[in-house]
Amino acid sequence: MPKRKEMCSSVSIEPDKGIVMMSISELHDFKGHPFKVERNPELFELRQSIEKEGILIPLLIRKNPNGDGYEIIAGHRRKEAAIWAGITELPVIIRELDDDQATIAMVDSNLQREKILPSEKAFAYKMKLEAMKQQGRRNDLTSGQVEPKLENETLEIYPLESEIDENGRVIIKQKSGKKGIRSNELLARQVGESVNQIKRYIRLTHLIPKILDMVDQEKLALTSAVEISFLTEEEQYELHAVMEIEQSIPNLSQANRLKRMSQQNRLDMDSIYEIMEEVKPNQREQVKIPLERVGKYFPADYTPLQQIELIEKLLREWAKQNKNISR
Structure with a gap:
C-alpha cells in the first residue's frame, strides 16, 4: 500500500477521514476502562477469526487526551487478539469526542458483550452515569438542581442516546419531545436493569479488590457484597482475612450484621470472628447415602x-x- 506510511503517522491523521491503518503501538487503552481483556478461550476464537479473515470491524479511537497517540473507544479485545496473532497494524476510525461522549460510547459498545462480570458492570454503570450527569449539565438541563451523591443519583435530565452509524461515527443526541427523567432511571432503561439493581452494582465499586474478585468468581452473593461494601476499607481487609482463615463466606444475614456493627463503630476483628464462626444451615455437615x-x-x-x-x-x-x- 503506497500510503501506508502516511496513514500510520499520528501527526498527519485527522478525525473523520474514514478508515485508516494505524500501528498498534500508537493505540492506548481507555483511561479507567472497566472491562477485563483476558487471553481466554473466547479471545482465542477471536484471534483465529482475525488470522483467517482479518479485522472486519475497525476500532473506534480518538486523540489521546492523556498523552501521545490515540485512545481506544471500542475495540480493546480486537487489539489484544491482534497482538496475540502477531499483527502490528489495525484499521481504525478516528472521531472527535469529548470525555463524556467517549465514556458513553465506550460503555455502550462493551455492554453488548454476552458475558459481563459484576465488577465490570459496577464500574461501567458508575462511569456512564457520571458522564450522563455531565452531559445534562452542559446542556443546561439541570439548572437549580442540587447534585446528590452518585449512589443516590436523582439528577433530572432529558433522555440522551448514543449510536454508532455504519461509518463508525458516534452520535449522541437528545430525544425530542420527551419529558425529563432521572438519570439513573434512564440508565436502567438503557441497560435493562431496575434502578435498585443499578445502585447495587455501583455499590460494588466500594469493595476492596480481593472481595470484589469473590463476587466475580460467584463465591460471594451480590446482595451480601452490597452490605459488605458499607464497611471501611480496613474492616474489609480484616473480614477477608477471617474468611480465608475460617474458609467461610458470609450470608446476607451475617453481612447485614457486619454492616450495622460497622455503622455503630463496634466492628473489630473479634466481632468479625464471632459472626463468621457461626454455623450456617447450608454449611452443616451432612451424610448423603445414594x-x-x-x-x-x-x-x-x-x-x-x-x-x-x-x-x-x-x-x-x-x-x-x-x-x-x-x-
Whole structure:
C-alpha cells in the first residue's frame, strides 16, 4: 500500500477521514476502562477469526487526551487478539469526542458483550452515569438542581442516546419531545436493569479488590457484597482475612450484621470472628447415602421416612453394642 506510511503517522491523521491503518503501538487503552481483556478461550476464537479473515470491524479511537497517540473507544479485545496473532497494524476510525461522549460510547459498545462480570458492570454503570450527569449539565438541563451523591443519583435530565452509524461515527443526541427523567432511571432503561439493581452494582465499586474478585468468581452473593461494601476499607481487609482463615463466606444475614456493627463503630476483628464462626444451615455437615447403594435392603413398600427411621434404629443398636464392647 503506497500510503501506508502516511496513514500510520499520528501527526498527519485527522478525525473523520474514514478508515485508516494505524500501528498498534500508537493505540492506548481507555483511561479507567472497566472491562477485563483476558487471553481466554473466547479471545482465542477471536484471534483465529482475525488470522483467517482479518479485522472486519475497525476500532473506534480518538486523540489521546492523556498523552501521545490515540485512545481506544471500542475495540480493546480486537487489539489484544491482534497482538496475540502477531499483527502490528489495525484499521481504525478516528472521531472527535469529548470525555463524556467517549465514556458513553465506550460503555455502550462493551455492554453488548454476552458475558459481563459484576465488577465490570459496577464500574461501567458508575462511569456512564457520571458522564450522563455531565452531559445534562452542559446542556443546561439541570439548572437549580442540587447534585446528590452518585449512589443516590436523582439528577433530572432529558433522555440522551448514543449510536454508532455504519461509518463508525458516534452520535449522541437528545430525544425530542420527551419529558425529563432521572438519570439513573434512564440508565436502567438503557441497560435493562431496575434502578435498585443499578445502585447495587455501583455499590460494588466500594469493595476492596480481593472481595470484589469473590463476587466475580460467584463465591460471594451480590446482595451480601452490597452490605459488605458499607464497611471501611480496613474492616474489609480484616473480614477477608477471617474468611480465608475460617474458609467461610458470609450470608446476607451475617453481612447485614457486619454492616450495622460497622455503622455503630463496634466492628473489630473479634466481632468479625464471632459472626463468621457461626454455623450456617447450608454449611452443616451432612451424610448423603445414594439410594442405589441401600435401596435394595428395604422392603419395596417402604417410604423414605420409614427408611430413615430404620437406619436410625439400626445405628442406635450398633452404638449400644459398640459401647458394651469398648467396656
